[in-house]
Amino acid sequence: SSELTQDPAVSVALGQTVRITCQGDSLGGYSASWYQQKPGQAPVLLIYGKNKRPSGIPDRFSGSTSGNTASLTITGAQAEDEADYYCKSRDTSANHPHIFGTGTKVSVL
Amino acid sequence: QVQLQESGPGLVQASETLSLTCTVSGGSIRSNYWNWIRQPPGRGLEWIGYIYSTGITNYSPSLTSRVTISIDTSKNEFSLKLTSVTAADTAVYFCARGDREDQGATTWFDPWGQGTLVTVSS
Numbered sequence: 001s002s003e004l005t006q007d008p009a010v011s012v013a014l015g016q017t018v019r020i021t022c023q024g025d026s027l028g029g030y031s032a033s034w035y036q037q038k039p040g041q042a043p044v045l046l047i048y049g050k051n052k053r054p055s056g057i058p059d060r061f062s063g064s065t066s067g068n069t070a071s072l073t074i075t076g077a078q079a080e081d082e083a084d085y086y087c088k089s090r091d092t093s094a095n096h097p098h099i100f101g102t103g104t105k106v107s108v109l
Numbered sequence: 110q111v112q113l114q115e116s117g118p119g120l121v122q123a124s125e126t127l128s129l130t131c132t133v134s135g136g137s138i139r140s141n142y143w144n145w146i147r148q149p150p151g152r153g154l155e156w157i158g159y160i161y162s163t164g165i166t167n168y169s170p171s172l173t174s175r176v177t178i179s180i181d182t183s184k185n186e187f188s189l190k191l192t193s194v195t196a197a198d199t200a201v202y203f204c205a206r207g208d209r210e211d212q213g214a215t216t217w218f219d220p221w222g223q224g225t226l227v228t229v230s231s
Contacts (some may be wrong), residue, residue: 033217035154042203042224043154048217049210086154090216095167098144098207098216100154 002026002091004101011107012077022070022087022101030090032070034063037084046085047072074106082108111136113204113222121198123231127191131204131222138162138185142207144218145178145189147200155200159207160187194229201226 004024012018022032031050035043045054047063060075070089074081087101117129131143145157158168160178168176172191180187191198202225205218 029214031211031215033215035218037154042221043218044221045217045219048219049215054219088154088156088216088218090213093170095170096213097167097169098156098159100146100156103153 002089002093002099004032004087004089004099006085006087006101006104008102009105009107011109012074013109014079015076017073017075018077018106020072020074020085020104020106022072022089023068024089024099024101025068026089026092026099027065027068027070029092030096031065032063032087032089034061034070034072035086035088036081037086043086077106077108079108082106111206111220113206113220115202115204115222115225117225117227119226120228120230121194123195123229124193127189127194127198127227127229129189129202129204129225129227130186131188132184132186133206134185138180138182138187142209143178143180143187144205144207146203146205146218146221147198148203148224149197149200157189157191157202196229196231199227199229 033048034046037043051063090096139162142159144159160166175192177190205221209216
């Protein structure tokens with residue numbers, strides 16, 4: 001089965017740009033979606049498909065994919081962006097189950 | 110807008126069956142597909158499985174022998190049963206609506222329920 005690997009933690013200075021990556025073989029055939037989770041809360045969808053944002057998600061969040069790596073970029077990070085971020089895609093094994101990345105903790109300094 | 114709410118016991122005895130229900134409001138459960146996801150304390154997200162209103166299901170390979178997801182379209186709710194639970198099944202359980210395009214190459218979960226903590230006690 002496939003895995004989606006993310007860096008455990010990254011930090012970014014207030015107002016600067018940070019990129020969070022998600023690596024996995026399945027990303028060559030399935031796109032990634034991205035979720036933000038703050039402590040004690042449910043995950044919130046940030047990005048899906050070809051860099052699409054649901055209504056209400058700030059445009060400082062953007063997504064891209066190159067080969068087997070999907071990326072979430074926060075341009076001009078705000079204090080409220082400090083959270084855990086997860087990618088999600090599908091496995092290439094039978095029945096193509098959904099899989100989540102290992103998660104990245106973003107700290108805004 | 111669509112909202113989801115999980116309900117069920119917060120404490121389950123080891124070796125017994127965990128049962129949860131997700132009630133969907135503000136939209137029909139006959140559209141999309143409906144997921145269960147869990148998160149052990151301090152850890153990442155794990156997809157459990159999904160169901161369509163037709164009854165078609167798909168489960169995580171690691172849980173498929175113990176999981177059953179069912180749907181009741183008349184009540185606009187779907188349910189999770191996980192048998193033979195152990196302490197490793199202690200987690201916050203979320204339900205979420207699934208959507209797809211590009212013949213399933215693009216999928217996403219939105220919205221999510223608030224989650225419910227289930228503790229397995231020995």
